[in-house]
Amino acid sequence: MDVTEQASSKEATKIENEETSSVEIKVLFFARARELTGVPDLTLKMPSGSTTQKCMDELVIKFPKLEEVRGCVVLALNEEYTTDSAIVKHRDELAIIPPISGG
Amino acid sequence: MEANGGDSSEIVRELEELKLRKAEIEHRISTLEAKLHETAAVERLDAAVSNGYSSPAAIEHGLDHGLSPDQIYRYSRQLLLPSFGVEAQSNLLKSSVLVIGAGGLGSPALLYLAACGVGRLGIIDHDVVELNNMHRQIIHTEAFIGHPKVKSAASACRSVNSTIKIDEHVEALRTSNALEILSQYDIIVDATDNPPSRYMISDCCVLLGKPLVSGAALGMEGQLTVYNHNGGPCYRCLFPTPPPTSACQRCSDSGVLGVVPGVIGCLQALETIKLASMVGEPLSERMLLFDALSARIRIVKIRGRSSQCTVCGDNSSFDKHQFKNFDYEDFTQFPLFAGSLKLLPKESRISSEEFKEILQKKERHILLDVRPSHHYKIVSLPDSLNIPLANLESRLNELTSVLKEKEDVNAETGPCTSLYVVCRRGNDSQRAVQYLRESGFDSAKDIIGGLEAWAADVNPNFPTY
Numbered sequence: 001m002d003v004t005e006q007a008s009s010k011e012a013t014k015i016e017n018e019e020t021s022s023v024e025i026k027v028l029f030f031a032r033a034r035e036l037t038g039v040p041d042l043t044l045k046m047p048s049g050s051t052t053q054k055c056m057d058e059l060v061i062k063f064p065k066l067e068e069v070r071g072c073v074v075l076a077l078n079e080e081y082t083t084d085s086a087i088v089k090h091r092d093e094l095a096i097i098p099p100i101s102g103g
Numbered sequence: 104m105e106a107n108g109g110d111s112s113e114i115v116r117e118l119e120e121l122k123l124r125k126a127e128i129e130h131r132i133s134t135l136e137a138k139l140h141e142t143a144a145v146e147r148l149d150a151a152v153s154n155g156y157s158s159p160a161a162i163e164h165g166l167d168h169g170l171s172p173d174q175i176y177r178y179s180r181q182l183l184l185p186s187f188g189v190e191a192q193s194n195l196l197k198s199s200v201l202v203i204g205a206g207g208l209g210s211p212a213l214l215y216l217a218a219c220g221v222g223r224l225g226i227i228d229h230d231v232v233e234l235n236n237m238h239r240q241i242i243h244t245e246a247f248i249g250h251p252k253v254k255s256a257a258s259a260c261r262s263v264n265s266t267i268k269i270d271e272h273v274e275a276l277r278t279s280n281a282l283e284i285l286s287q288y289d290i291i292v293d294a295t296d297n298p299p300s301r302y303m304i305s306d307c308c309v310l311l312g313k314p315l316v317s318g319a320a321l322g323m324e325g326q327l328t329v330y331n332h333n334g335g336p337c338y339r340c341l342f343p344t345p346p347p348t349s350a351c352q353r354c355s356d357s358g359v360l361g362v363v364p365g366v367i368g369c370l371q372a373l374e375t376i377k378l379a380s381m382v383g384e385p386l387s388e389r390m391l392l393f394d395a396l397s398a399r400i401r402i403v404k405i406r407g408r409s410s411q412c413t414v415c416g417d418n419s420s421f422d423k424h425q426f427k428n429f430d431y432e433d434f435t436q437f438p439l440f441a442g443s444l445k446l447l448p449k450e451s452r453i454s455s456e457e458f459k460e461i462l463q464k465k466e467r468h469i470l471l472d473v474r475p476s477h478h479y480k481i482v483s484l485p486d487s488l489n490i491p492l493a494n495l496e497s498r499l500n501e502l503t504s505v506l507k508e509k510e511d512v513n514a515e516t517g518p519c520t521s522l523y524v525v526c527r528r529g530n531d532s533q534r535a536v537q538y539l540r541e542s543g544f545d546s547a548k549d550i551i552g553g554l555e556a557w558a559a560d561v562n563p564n565f566p567t568y
């Protein structure tokens with residue numbers, strides 16, 4: 001009984017550590033960014049303390065074609081304007097919004 | 104045969120003429136009917152007043168909001184709205200709005216703005232109505248195909264509301280006329296379809312201090328923001344760097360479901376009505392993102408005005424003189440009007456007629472079609488090789504090997520193989536030739552005007568889309 005409890009509490013600590021050392025964010029792609037990646041959204045696992053810039057770096061590694069729009073997108077974190085240096089938190093939502101020109 | 108062909112084109116011409124005349128007569132009828140209705144309403148009111156004790160003059164003095172009896176009746180459902188009411192309607196009737204572009208966005212925007220009673224409504228567009236516009240540009244009718252969009256849109260607006268003033272600007276908006284035209288209006292609505300126009304309009308609004316209701320739609324998505332309002336950001340604050348050309352196609356190149364610009368155009372009308380009547384909270388410092396496929400609307404808070412902005416920023420020296428000399432096509436690497444991009448010198452280009460001669464003489468060549476593959480599947484010239492512009496760099500070796508094959512087969516005969524590049528309208532083909540020449544394909548030439556020129560000048564039976 002004691003042994004099992006110990007083991008499970010150890011397991012819990014391990015999970016907790018993993019959770020604190022990395023965060024999962026939801027990335028939303030709009031317009032051309034959606035075309036280039038082929039998906040409307042995805043979940044991205046990042047080391048905790050990562051900036052939105054770091055997330056973009058990671059996304060460009062995953063989807064090299066995203067480089068095309070990187071210089072002209074608006075980034076929004078949790079539906080608010082954000083900068084490259086903002087730190088992402090667990091379960092944050094990062095939107096990548098290139099301009100549309102059609103009409 | 105020849106004579107019959109002549110007859111039928113004559114019939115078509117006469118039909119078009121008659122249809123236009125019919126549309127004009129219908130418009131005249133609706134104007135007169137509206138006038139008659141107005142006169143009758145005034146007479147009814149006069150009669151009612153003389154039955155009572157006050158004179159018409161006293162009634163007129165009573166209506167200090169300035170609305171006429173006919174206006175009260177026409178706009179009654181808006182007057183009855185507690186959050187709108189007679190004051191907002193009166194503001195609206197005193198306002199002036201310019202809608203730039205009478206296309207997919209402009210169509211519903213114009214109809215609602217005319218209907219709701221904007222006092223003076225300006226329409227500017229240089230284009231003519233085409234059959235492949237009809238699925239989304241719902242303000243136009245088939246009778247106006249081949250005629251200026253501004254004429255068609257103005258006629259539709261007048262038939263909805265003959266009591267407002269409508270200004271027709273049948274011309275392209277350029278840096279040379281933009282300041283003069285935009286300065287005549289209180290609110291500007293950007294319903295255009297290309298990056299250089301968007302930057303030009305935003306810059307002009309900053310210089311003139313006008314609020315800009317900007318909408319855009321492509322494919323299944325739309326965007327909406329009010330710029331340059333009450334210290335809010337301008338378009339350049341948000342997008343200081345123009346998107347690369349590949350990232351920003353027109354509806355005409357990428358496709359769009361008609362109702363998507365319809366939704367955004369309606370929302371543009373709504374934001375414009377709010378600004379003009381001074382009710383509600385404008386969509387400033389926020390961007391609305393419409394995703395038709397997932398049925399989602401998101402509103403994202405965007406940045407405020409940037410103090411670093413080259414146009415509206417604290418240290419900006421951008422003035423009217425600079426605006427007039429600014430090359431927006433060069434800045435965005437995108438033509439203001441379809442088909443007007445000039446990237447290449449004359450000697451790197453041939454006309455579609457010249458290409459026809461090359462085919463007739465069976466001159467050795469390769470025809471490279473750089474349109475996206477789903478375009479290529481719609482229609483293509485025979486014996487062409489399809490490598491979309493976006494993939495040209497990575498598939499250059501394919502082109503090299505095809506060229507080499509031709510050279511090997513014809514090793515002993517004639518001059519070397521020429522390379523011709525075609526696209527839909529002759530813009531991407533120029534970009535491709537520029538890239539190919541930089542990559543050592545010295546014989547590459549583009550076919551001026553693309554497949555549309557081929558259809559117009561060589562083979563009228565070649566389908567266009």
Ligand SMILES: [Zn+2]
Nearest residue numbers: 337340412415
């Ligand atoms: Zn600005």
